[in-house]
Structure formats: C-alpha cells, structure tokens
Amino acid sequence: MGRYVARRLLQMIPVFIGATLLIFLMVNVMGDPVAGLCGDRQCDPATAAQLRREFGLDKPVWEQYLTYMGNVFTGDFGTAFNGQPVTELMGSAFPVTIRLTIVAVLFEIVIGITLGVLTGLRRGRPVDTSVLLVTLVVISVPTFVTGLLLQLLLGVEWGWIRPSVSPEARFGELIVPGLVLASVSLAYVTRLTRTSLAENKRSDYVRTATAKGLPRHRVVTRHLLRNSLIPVVTFIGTDVGALMGGAIVTERIFNIHGVGYQLYQGILRQNTQTVVGFVTVLVLVFLLANLLVDLLYAVLDPRIRYA
Amino acid sequence: MRTATHAKWVACAAAAALAATACGGGGDGGGTDGGAVLSSSWGDPQNPLEPANTNEVQGGKVLDMIFRGLKRYDPETGEARDMLAEKIETTDSRTFTITVKDGWTFSNGEKVTAQSFVDAWNYGASLKNNQRNAYFFAYIEGYDKVHPEQGRQSADTLSGLKVTGERTFTVRLTQKFSTFPDTLGYNAYVPLPRAFFDDHDAWLAKPVGNGPYTVRSYTRGSQMSLRAREDYPGPDKARNGGVDLKVYTDNNTAYTDLMAGNLDLVDDVPAAQLRNVRGDLGDRYLNTPAGILQTLAFPYYDRAWGKDGMDKVRRGLSMAIDREQITETIFHKTRTPATDWTSPVLGEDGGYRAGLCGDACAYKPEEARRLIREGGGLPGGQVKITYNADTGSHKEWVDAVCNSVNNALGNDRACVGNPVGTFADFRKQITDRKMSGPFRAGWQMDYPLIQNFLQPLYYTNASSNDGKWSSAQFDERVDEANAETDTAKAVEKFQRAEEVVRDEMAAIPLWYQNGSAGYSERLSNVKLNPFSVPVYDQITVG
Numbered sequence: 001m002g003r004y005v006a007r008r009l010l011q012m013i014p015v016f017i018g019a020t021l022l023i024f025l026m027v028n029v030m031g032d033p034v035a036g037l038c039g040d041r042q043c044d045p046a047t048a049a050q051l052r053r054e055f056g057l058d059k060p061v062w063e064q065y066l067t068y069m070g071n072v073f074t075g076d077f078g079t080a081f082n083g084q085p086v087t088e089l090m091g092s093a094f095p096v097t098i099r100l101t102i103v104a105v106l107f108e109i110v111i112g113i114t115l116g117v118l119t120g121l122r123r124g125r126p127v128d129t130s131v132l133l134v135t136l137v138v139i140s141v142p143t144f145v146t147g148l149l150l151q152l153l154l155g156v157e158w159g160w161i162r163p164s165v166s167p168e169a170r171f172g173e174l175i176v177p178g179l180v181l182a183s184v185s186l187a188y189v190t191r192l193t194r195t196s197l198a199e200n201k202r203s204d205y206v207r208t209a210t211a212k213g214l215p216r217h218r219v220v221t222r223h224l225l226r227n228s229l230i231p232v233v234t235f236i237g238t239d240v241g242a243l244m245g246g247a248i249v250t251e252r253i254f255n256i257h258g259v260g261y262q263l264y265q266g267i268l269r270q271n272t273q274t275v276v277g278f279v280t281v282l283v284l285v286f287l288l289a290n291l292l293v294d295l296l297y298a299v300l301d302p303r304i305r306y307a
Numbered sequence: 308m309r310t311a312t313h314a315k316w317v318a319c320a321a322a323a324a325l326a327a328t329a330c331g332g333g334g335d336g337g338g339t340d341g342g343a344v345l346s347s348s349w350g351d352p353q354n355p356l357e358p359a360n361t362n363e364v365q366g367g368k369v370l371d372m373i374f375r376g377l378k379r380y381d382p383e384t385g386e387a388r389d390m391l392a393e394k395i396e397t398t399d400s401r402t403f404t405i406t407v408k409d410g411w412t413f414s415n416g417e418k419v420t421a422q423s424f425v426d427a428w429n430y431g432a433s434l435k436n437n438q439r440n441a442y443f444f445a446y447i448e449g450y451d452k453v454h455p456e457q458g459r460q461s462a463d464t465l466s467g468l469k470v471t472g473e474r475t476f477t478v479r480l481t482q483k484f485s486t487f488p489d490t491l492g493y494n495a496y497v498p499l500p501r502a503f504f505d506d507h508d509a510w511l512a513k514p515v516g517n518g519p520y521t522v523r524s525y526t527r528g529s530q531m532s533l534r535a536r537e538d539y540p541g542p543d544k545a546r547n548g549g550v551d552l553k554v555y556t557d558n559n560t561a562y563t564d565l566m567a568g569n570l571d572l573v574d575d576v577p578a579a580q581l582r583n584v585r586g587d588l589g590d591r592y593l594n595t596p597a598g599i600l601q602t603l604a605f606p607y608y609d610r611a612w613g614k615d616g617m618d619k620v621r622r623g624l625s626m627a628i629d630r631e632q633i634t635e636t637i638f639h640k641t642r643t644p645a646t647d648w649t650s651p652v653l654g655e656d657g658g659y660r661a662g663l664c665g666d667a668c669a670y671k672p673e674e675a676r677r678l679i680r681e682g683g684g685l686p687g688g689q690v691k692i693t694y695n696a697d698t699g700s701h702k703e704w705v706d707a708v709c710n711s712v713n714n715a716l717g718n719d720r721a722c723v724g725n726p727v728g729t730f731a732d733f734r735k736q737i738t739d740r741k742m743s744g745p746f747r748a749g750w751q752m753d754y755p756l757i758q759n760f761l762q763p764l765y766y767t768n769a770s771s772n773d774g775k776w777s778s779a780q781f782d783e784r785v786d787e788a789n790a791e792t793d794t795a796k797a798v799e800k801f802q803r804a805e806e807v808v809r810d811e812m813a814a815i816p817l818w819y820q821n822g823s824a825g826y827s828e829r830l831s832n833v834k835l836n837p838f839s840v841p842v843y844d845q846i847t848v849g
Contacts, residue, residue: 035738036731037354038439039362040749041763041771042738046434046456047441054437083355083511084527092528151560156567163563164555164570167529255560257529264556268697269353270731 001298008294012287017069019283023276024065033057033270037081055079055273068273072280078273080266086277089262094281096169097258100250101243103171103178104185108236112186116193116232117225123198135187147180147253164255177254181247185239192235196228203227226300233300237293241286245279342548343848344534345830347572347841348561349552351528355511359431359438359495364751368840370494372533372550373414373516375541377405377424378492382845385598385652385755385837387489390541391419391498391517393474395491400483400792407474410540413500414521421476423498429453429464430504431495440495442770443753446487448479483790485797486756493754519545519844529554545844546832562825571830571848574841576823578700581639588825594641597839598650598752599820600760601642603692603708604774605813606742611686619682621812622667624690624745627675627715630668633707634818641823644668645816648808649760650752652837658757658798664809664816672715679716686744689720693746695733696726701747708817737773748773748814755837757801761785765808774814781807 034051037043043051052058055078056067071078077086115135119128138146154176155163165173200206201224209219248260259278266274297304352366358374361367377392389395393406411419430436432444434454441454448467453460467479480487490496498517503510513522519541520533531552535545553570555561558577564570566587576584576592584592605621607613630644643651647663666674679685692709694701702724709722716722725744727733736742750771752759762785763769767777781804788800808814822839829849834842 032735033731035735036729036733038734040734040751041362042734042773043439044442044454044456044770046454047437047439049457050434050437082351082353082527089528092526151563156563159567162569163567164560167526167554252557253560255556255564257554257556261556262528265351268729270729 005291005295008291012284015287016280016283020069020072020276020280021065023279024068024272025061027267027270027272027275028061028064033081033272036270055081064272068276072277077277077280080274081269081271086273089274090277090281093257093259093262093278096256097244097247097251097260099169099171100174100178100181100247100256100258101240103174104182104243105236105240107179107182108186108189108239112189113193113229113232115190117197117220119190120194120197120201120228121220123194128194131190135190138183138187143180143184144249144253146183147177147250150176150180151253167257169256169258174256177250177256180253181243181250185235185243189232189235192232193228196231197224200224200228230297230300233296234293237289237296238286240289241282244285245282342546343829344532344549344551345547345571345846345848346551346553346569347843348555348558348564348570348574349531351554354439356514357438357511358427358497358499359436359440359443361494362439364838364840367494367838369514369522369531369533369552370497370516371518371840372520372843373514373518373522374494374497375411375516375518376492376494376497377407378489379543380492380755380837382834382836382842384654385657387492387754390492392488392491395488397488400485400487400790401480403478403480403487404471405476405478407476409474411517412538412540413502413515413517414536414538415500415502415515417500417502419498419517420473421470422473423500424496425468425470425476426504427497427499428468430499432465433463434460438495443490443493443495446480446482446484448481450481482786485789485792486758486794489756489794490754490759519543520549523549543844547843547846547848550843565825565827568827571827572824572833572841572846573826574822574824574835574839576641576825578638578703581641581823584823584825591826591828591830591833593824593826593833593835594821595835595839596643596651596837597820597822597835598652598755598837599839600645600648600650600750601817601820602645602648602748602750603745603815603817604748605745605776606740607775607777608740609686609743612744614683616682617686618811619678620685621682621815623675623678623682624712625664625667625675625812625815626669626671626678627712628708628815628817629670629711629715630818631670633704633711637703637707638818641821642818643821645818648805648814648816649757650819650837652752653755653757653760656795656798657755658760658801658805660802660805663802663805667809667812668816670711670715675715676717685721690722691725691744692722693725693727693733693736693742693744695728695730695747697729702726704817705747740775742774745815746773749820752838757798757805758785758788761801761804761808765813776811776813778807778811778813781813 034048056064079085115131119131122128151163154160161176206224209223248264251258251260263278350365353363354360356366358370361370375390378387379390380387391408391411393408395403395405397403407421428444431438432441432450432453444450447465449465452462453465470476500515502515513525519536519539521536523532523534525531534549558575561573562577562580565573605612634642634644646668647660649659651659653659692705694705696702705724709724712722713719763771765776765781766785767782784804788797791797791800822835824835826833830846832845832847836842
C-alpha cells in the first residue's frame with residue numbers, strides 16, 4: 001500500500017509539470033497583458049516597460065516559466081495586477097469554493113445515492129420512472145438556467161433566500177448554489193447507482209446473503225451497496241476537481257467570490273500569475289482526489305488490493 | 308410544538324442577520340449620527356488603489372468619496388469649482404501660484420498643506436512608482452527628468468513644483484495651458500498624507516484621505532465599508548451615515564439583489580434589463596448624460612486608409628450609419644446620437660456644439676453610396692470593424708452598425724465585425740498598429756473640458772491618438788487655444804480645432820453615452836455626476 005501511494009505521488013510530478021507548462025503557454029499566447037492595464041488609452045512606453053520588467057514579461061517565455069516554477073516551490077505564486085499576492089487571492093477564494101464543493105458533493109452523496117438505491121431496488125415501478133424522468137430533465141437543462149430560475153423564484157419572488165451570497169459565504173447561504181452546482185452530477189450519480197445496483201442485485205453473493213436469512217437492510221447496505229458504489233465513488237472523486245474548477249457559472253450567478261470568479265477575472269485581465277497559480281492548485285486537487293478514489297477501492301472491495 | 312419553536316428561532320436569527328446588515332455590521336459606527344448606511348454595487352478595481360494609479364470608474368468612485376482636491380467638478384453642471392484651493396493665480400498661463408485653504412485635515416488628523424500636494428504629485432509623476440496616470444503631470448516642468456521616455460529617471464522630484472509657504476506652492480508648466488487650473492479636479496491631483504509614504508502597504512490596505520468619508524474596512528475583491536467623517540471640514544458633508552460598496556461578479560446579480568431588496572443602489576443597469584427597468588423601478592431609474600463618447604477610429608498608418616480621398620469614404624461611412632435606430636433598438640435610449648466630437652455634459656459654454664457634424668452625422672444612404680464611390684470605394688471592397696468581445700456588449704452594436712452600412716450600400720459584404728477575444732489583446736493590436744480598418748474607440752473624459760475631448764485624441768502623437776491621425780492645422784489651433792488666457796475665447800478656439808476634425812472626419816462619432824442607475828425605495832436625492840458616478844455624499848437614506 002505504502003509503495004503504491006509513493007509511486008502514485010511520483011507519477012504526479014510529470015503530470016503537474018506538463019499541466020502547468022501548458023497553461024502557462026496558453027495564457028502567454030493570448031498576448032500582452034500590460035496593454036490592457038491602462039484602459040482605453042495607451043500606457044506611456046516608460047511605464048509599460050517598467051511594468052513588464054516588474055512582472056518579468058520582458059524575458060523569454062521559457063525563462064519566465066522556469067522562474068515561475070522556481071518561485072512556486074518556495075510558495076511564492078507571484079503578484080496579481082492589482083498588487084495583491086496571488087497566495088492572498090487563493091487564501092480568500094479557495095475556502096469559499098471548498099465550502100461550495102462540500103455542499104455540492106454532500107448533495108450528490110445524500111440525494112443522489114438515496115434516489116439511486118430507491119430506484120435501483122424498485123426497477124420499473126412508478127418511483128423509478130418518475131425519478132428517471134426528473135433526472136433527464138435536470139441533465140438536459142443548462143446549469144445557468146436552473147441557477148437563474150431558482151435565484152429569481154426563491155430570492156426575488158418568494159424571498160426565501162438572498163439572491164447573492166455575502167463575502168463570508170457561510171454554509172447556510174451556499175445551500176441553493178451548491179444544489180445548482182451539484183444538480184447535473186447528482187442526476188448522473190442517481191443513474192449510476194441505480195444501474196450498478198440493479199446489476200448486482202442478481203449476483204450470487206447477494207442471493208447467498210439473502211438465503212442465509214440476513215435482514216434485508218443488511219443485505220442492501222453491507223453486501224449490495226458496498227460493491228455497487230465503486231463506479232459511483234470513481235465518478236464523485238473526479239467530480240470534486242470538476243466542481244471546483246467548473247463553478248464559474250454558478251459563482252457568477254450567485255456572486256460567490258471563489259476560484260471560478262478569480263480565474264475568470266484572471267483570464268479577462270490576462271493575468272498569467274493568477275491563472276497559472278489557481279490552475280496549478282486545481283491540478284493538485286484533481287490528482288489528490290483521484291488518488292483518494294483509488295485508495296477507497298480497497299476499502300470498498302477487499303479483492304482490489306495494491307501491493 | 309417543537310416545529311413551532313424551531314421556526315421561531317429561525318425567524319429570530321434571520322431578523323438578527325437582517326438587522327446586522329442594515330446597520331452595516333453593527334458595533335462601533337464611530338459615533339456618526341448622519342443617518343443610515345446604504346449599500347451600493349461595485350467592481351473590483353483593476354489597479355492598486357492609489358490616486359495617480361486609478362484610471363477606471365470603480366477605483367475612481369472610492370477616491371471621489373475619500374478625497375477632495377484643489378477643485379471639484381460640480382455634480383450637476385460639471386463646472387470646476389474651488390474646493391481646497393483658496394486661489395490659483397497666474398499672469399502668463401504658464402506659472403501658477405496656488406494657495407490652499409486653511410483648516411483642512413486628513414481623517415487621521417494630519418493637516419493638509421502645500422507639501423501634501425507637492426509630495427503627492429512628485430510621487431505620481433515618478434517613473435519608479437509605476438503610476439498609470441503619470442502623464443497627467445506631463446505639463447509640469449521637469450517631467451522629462453522624472454519620467455523619461457527611455458532609461459532611468461535622473462531626478463526624483465519635478466523641478467516645476469516649489470513649496471513657497473505652508474499653504475502656498477507654485478507650478479511651472481512647459482507650455483502655456485490656460486485651462487490648467489480646471490484640470491485640477493481630477494483624482495490624480497489630490498493631496499496625500501505622510502502615512503501614504505511612511506507605510507505604503509498599510510495605506511493600501513486601508514486608504515486615508517481628506518474627503519467626507521473614511522474607510523472603515525476593506526476586504527479586497529469583496530467589500531469596502533465607508534463611513535461619514537464627523538470632523539470633515541468641507542462644505543459637502545455626507546448626508547448619510549456611510550456607504551458599503553459590494554463587489555459583484557456580474558451586474559445582473561446586483562440588479563437581482565436590488566429587486567430583492569438586498570441592495571440600495573446599482574450604478575450600472577445591465578443591458579439585458581434595460582427593457583423592463585422602467586416598469587421595475589419607475590422613477591427610481593436614472594438615465595443621465597455622462598462625458599462618454601463612442602467613436603469609430605481609423606488606422607491612418609495603413610496606406611489604404613491614409614491615402615487622399617479617403618475623407619470622402621469616411622464621411623460616406625458615417626452617413627451610412629443609422630444612429631437614431633441603433634440607439635433606440637439596441638441601447639433603449641441610454642445613448643444619444645452624436646452630432647459633434649465632445650459631449651453634452653460640457654454645456655454650450657464649455658464647448659459642446661450640437662449639430663457641428665452636420666449632414667455627415669445624419670443617415671443619408673444615397674449620399675453615402677455616392678461619397679464612397681467618389682472616394683475610390685472601400686479599401687479591399689470591405690470594412691472590418693474591430694472590437695473586443697469580452698466586455699461591454701460591443702458585438703450587438705457593431706453588428707447593427709454593419710447592418711446599417713450594408714443596407715445603405717446595398718452590399719451584404721460591405722461591412723463585417725471583427726471580434727478580438729480580450730480587451731488586453733485588443734489594446735495590444737492597437738498599440739502595435741495592427742488595425743487594418745475602423746475600430747471601436749470609446750472616450751471617457753478625465754475632466755469636463757473641451758480640451759480633454761480633442762487634444763489627447765487627435766493631437767499629433769498624443770497619448771490616446773490610437774489611429775495616429777495628424778494635422779498641422781489642428782495642432783496649431785489647439786496650441787493657440789491653450790495659450791489663450793480668456794476661458795471663453797479658449798473654448799472658441801478649441802471649437803475651431805474641432806472643425807478640422809470634422810472636415811477631415813478624423814473619427815466617426817457614434818453616440819454619447821448616458822450613465823444609468825437604479826435605487827431602492829429607501830434612498831432619495833440620488834444623482835449621477837458627469838462621470839456617471841453617483842454623488843454619494845448627497846444621498847439621503849430613509
């Protein structure tokens with residue numbers, strides 16, 4: 001197990017370097033960020049040159065990348081154009097997005113798996129059909145439509161929630177945005193659980209367990225669900241990274257100052273330091289989430305072992 | 308019973324939360340009794356919040372609340388009036404003696420002296436401080452030493468600035484500039500306290516100024532709480548307890564918050580809501596002229612656009628644009644068709660002259676066709692209007708302009724839009740002189756003077772002359788106007804310079820832009836100044 005983890009961690013290094021290099025090049029190709037800093041007017045050449053020097057933009061790209069990576073390893077992610085260190089931006093953005101992601105993943109787990117179990121055990125019944133229909137609708141409606149509709153109905157028409165989230169972004173305020181963010185994945189989790197459960201229901205070990213005379217809930221939770229959850233866990237694990245990086249739409253609608261917002265701003269202002277910094281951290285999150293998923297397999301199914 | 312108590316508890320918590328936000332976080336309000344606090348939408352300032360470094364509206368909004376300069380532009384008329392200046396005297400329009408009023412202090416208690424101004428201006432001009440607005444000091448003698456075009460600076464202070472007493476200093480300019488005192492209302496010219504220089508980081512984290520508001524707390528990227536200053540010595544004391552500026556990721560969300568009653572003031576009504584804003588807000592929707600003019604600029608460095616006879620083509624293009632229809636259908640009358648190259652906010656006395664453009668700005672499709680044919684036709688048979696697609700919904704109007712041109716010329720391919728992904732890339736292509744046809748140009752005035760609408764845009768090699776237009780006659784008339792000591796005569800001379808711009812159609816004026824705002828029922832006396840920024844200190848709550 002220890003060796004497996006070590007090997008996986010080592011494999012992360014090339015992935016990490018490759019991903020950051022790609023992002024770095026992509027942001028650089030977009031053009032000269034200093035040109036946009038002075039608004040609808042040309043920066044005077046002296047100030048522009050000075051700014052370029054300060055942000056290291058006057059050096060060749062490979063040198064910029066090497067300096068950047070060197071700094072990253074010492075924990076220095078550079079400075080955003082508004083003079084704030086990128087680490088400070090991360091410090092304010094990541095906690096918010098992590099809270100949002102937690103809410104979303106909780107929704108996926110609780111609602112998604114519950115609905116999946118319900119429908120999987122009652123295949124073909126009205127419950128199954130109606131849940132399938134609802135998930136189909138959720139999957140086909142874009143997130144920003146659900147988001148804006150919920151915001152308008154709950155926030156403006158009925159006044160149950162505040163349409164925008166305060167800068168502190170407490171858990172309570174994140175329930176609706178979290179639900180919106182989770183909605184599509186939630187539907188997938190439901191469908192995945194349902195199929196996987198329905199498949200395993202007919203397997204030998206379930207029949208044996210039932211034949212042994214075990215109570216039904218024990219058969220379902222201990223034997224059936226545990227094996228059926230493997231694809232679901234894989235999905236949720238990879239989804240954590242996707243939720244954190246892909247929350248741009250939801251964050252914009254509900255005015256959440258998280259990772260999505262910072263990335264959006266960074267791209268608009270062509271701020272290499274911000275974009276690369278945030279993406280670097282997101283890559284790490286993604287890699288770690290994947291590792292965690294692989295480790296969870298062993299817990300769920302003892303037959304899957306890592307030497 | 309249990310559910311009931313539970314519900315009650317939730318209601319109490321909600322009420323407490325509401326009360327807390329209503330009094331802006333509660334607690335130490337600094338003892339102000341000027342009234343309640345209002346909340347207003349805000350955007351994250353792009354640059355560090357320093358007076359000479361702020362060149363966009365969002366940062367300027369804050370500076371306008373926490374600072375007062377020598378002059379201040381009247382929120383209604385845009386006229387420059389003395390604020391901290393007791394008197395500004397000159398005999399030759401080149402050397403100015405400025406006397407600062409007595410009794411002004413920064414909110415940390417420090418006195419505002421002549422030195423506070425001179426230090427601030429030297430800081431703003433100095434190359435090593437990277438101030439985006441440094442060029443505002445370019446008229447002052449010694450600027451070329453402090454801010455050379457190339458290489459290192461050879462001086463740290465402007466030789467043209469001299470402190471002559473506690474409250475007096477002199478400014479010597481490199482050329483005659485009669486309207487110079489009227490430019491001093493701009494944010495870049497405000498005084499700075501010693502704290503700014505002594506502990507710069509601390510100042511940036513919580514700016515200290517001499518205006519009617521003080522910064523109580525500032526969380527970058529999300530909120531700034533400003534409170535009315537009790538010991539404010541000026542005549543324009545805040546009529547409310549303070550303002551909470553809240554950063555919104557999207558102005559649609561801000562508008563939704565206003566509708567839900569969580570926000571008091573939105574100073575940028577999203578384009579998508581313009582259709583129903585009247586119904587939603589009624590009288591609480593403001594749509595007033597601002598000093599912003601949209602034009603189409605041309606790349607004169609491109610041989611095809613710089614050659615003789617092209618002025619006819621440009622005039623023809625201008626006549627092919629149906630401004631009335633576009634401002635009505637696309638902008639819902641938040642813009643007004645332009646008929647000169649300035650802005651109505653200047654007023655007749657300030658140099659605005661309605662109809663100066665004449666027929667060239669009227670929709671005349673037949674004449675447009677004739678002029679373009681006479682001028683040798685469109686270069687390459689097609690014009691491409693370049694714009695940035697990331698902000699400001701430019702796509703809609705560019706497409707509309709092209710439609711109008713295509714219709715007028717009876718040619719589907721006469722005009723197409725050419726979107727550029729980001730603003731920074733758009734600006735880069737302009738600075739690199741890569742434009743091959745007309746491009747979007749917007750001009751937001753720095754100060755309400757006709758000079759500001761002409762000189763930076765059309766003077767040879769001026770800072771914002773993006774098309775590199777050049778006319779000896781225009782330059783000459785601007786120089787003459789600047790040398791004129793009598794303001795009325797100076798304005799007249801600037802208008803004569805504007806006539807050169809018109810005769811050559813240096814840039815096609817499109818429309819004057821209005822500022823728009825919406826506010827909640829709690830507020831009254833909401834107004835927008837000529838810069839389309841709300842006049843916060845006059846707003847009353849309740």
